[in-house]
Amino acid sequence: MDPLQTTPRPAGLPDxxxxxxxxxxxxxxxxxxxxxxPGPAPAAxxxxxxxxxxxxxxxxxxxxxxxxxxxxDSTNVEPGVVVAVGYPTDxxxxxxxxxxxxxxxxxxTYPPFTENGPQVRTGxxxxxxRFVETDVLAAVGRLAPVDAARRTLFxxxxxxxxxxxxxxxxxxxxxxxxxxxxxxxxxxGVLLDAEERFRARGARPGTLVxxxxxxxxxxxxxxxxxxxxxxxxxxxxxxxxxTLDLTQAMAAxxxxxxxxxxxxxxxxxxxxxxxxxxxxxxxVRVAFExxxx
Numbered sequence: 001m002d003p004l005q006t007t008p009r010p011a012g013l014p015d016x017x018x019x020x021x022x023x024x025x026x027x028x029x030x031x032x033x034x035x036x037x038p039g040p041a042p043a044a045x046x047x048x049x050x051x052x053x054x055x056x057x058x059x060x061x062x063x064x065x066x067x068x069x070x071x072x073d074s075t076n077v078e079p080g081v082v083v084a085v086g087y088p089t090d091x092x093x094x095x096x097x098x099x100x101x102x103x104x105x106x107x108x109t110y111p112p113f114t115e116n117g118p119q120v121r122t123g124x125x126x127x128x129x130r131f132v133e134t135d136v137l138a139a140v141g142r143l144a145p146v147d148a149a150r151r152t153l154f155x156x157x158x159x160x161x162x163x164x165x166x167x168x169x170x171x172x173x174x175x176x177x178x179x180x181x182x183x184x185x186x187x188x189g190v191l192l193d194a195e196e197r198f199r200a201r202g203a204r205p206g207t208l209v210x211x212x213x214x215x216x217x218x219x220x221x222x223x224x225x226x227x228x229x230x231x232x233x234x235x236x237x238x239x240x241x242x243t244l245d246l247t248q249a250m251a252a253x254x255x256x257x258x259x260x261x262x263x264x265x266x267x268x269x270x271x272x273x274x275x276x277x278x279x280x281x282x283x284v285r286v287a288f289e290x291x292x293x
Contacts, residue, residue: 008034008143013062017143020088023135028097031086032136033058035065036144037079047080047150048140049287050132050174051280052102052159054084056092060280065288068281072290080150080288083140085132100124102158104165104190122187125165132166133173152176152287156279157272158183160211161191164250167209168194170201176208178286180279181217181272184246199253203260210263210286211251212279214270218244222271243272 008017011033022029033054037046049065051057061082068077087094095113100121107123132153140146153174155163160182167177168191184191216222221234244266251264267278 011058013059014066016058016062019139021135021139023131029088030131031055031088032139033084033086034140034143035062035082037065037069037081041145042147044149045145045147047078047152047288048146049080049082049152049154049283050136051082051084051283052155052162053093053098054086055089056086056276057280058082058084058086060277061284064281064284068284069288075285076290077285077288078290081140081144081146083136085136096120098158101128102155102162103186104161104194108187125162128162129166129169129171133171137173149175152178152283154178154180154283154287156180156276161186165191165194167207168198170198172204175206176210176286178210178279178283180212180283181214181243181275182211182247183241183243184250185241185243195250195253199257202258205259207259208261208286209254210265210282211247212265212267212275212282213244213247214272214275215266215268216271218242
């Protein structure tokens with residue numbers, strides 16, 4: 001059965017189409033936003049950037065590629081294909097489905113987000129990764145030639161958790177992984193078990209991982225977050241989540257893994273949610289690097 005369930009249609013963004021993808025047996029489709037640069041593809045095919053939380057990310061990603069890719073001498077960015085995997089909704093996120101798709105197994109069950117809503121389930125990263133590696137990449141291949149040696153996976157927050165889990169799981173569909181503000185603490189740090197197994201066996205030569213976090217994802221809140229009714233609550237949550245500290249510590253461990261090039265950046269002045277446009281820009285630069293330094 002062809003998993004392409006709907007004809008690609010204009011997405012309201014330049015050179016971008018949207019389509020819904022429902023593999024056989026899936027109860028609900030995913031929504032794919034696919035940007036293909038104008039003009040002929042390189043002989044080996046376009047480099048590819050695959051993004052989770054596609055509804056929230058696609059517009060920023062398309063504008064970033066179009067602007068930076070037009071000035072490679074100033075940006076070191078060349079054009080490339082973007083596929084952003086999201087959901088059939090006009091909202092930026094489908095909180096219920098992303099909770100399942102982007103979190104590592106074994107997962108847990110939580111109370112509903114809303115009164116009388118469905119329970120929240122986690123732990124579905126394995127089937128979602130298979131969907132991305134097979135159905136999503138195949139659908140993109142129908143729309144544009146892609147260089148299989150230059151595929152990057154990027155996510156923010158839960159998406160960063162998923163990108164790291166894909167790396168640690170041994171995914172060979174991507175050679176570069178970009179994890180922004182990853183929720184490493186999630187479910188008692190279940191990701192760390194996968195990391196330990198990954199570090200024990202080493203990485204495929206040439207694999208790259210880029211981690212990042214905002215300055216205000218640690219003990220210190222952003223200046224505008226002090227003196228408010230929720231300041232103490234936010235500080236307690238930040239101490240529990242520890243995104244900044246955990247990201248830096250993981251990057252230091254990964255830098256010692258044979259075959260892996262690991263880098264980490266901390267962005268001044270950024271909070272967890274203001275990281276989105278900054279991290280999208282960096283993911284574009286990692287995925288569509290014109291020249292290696």
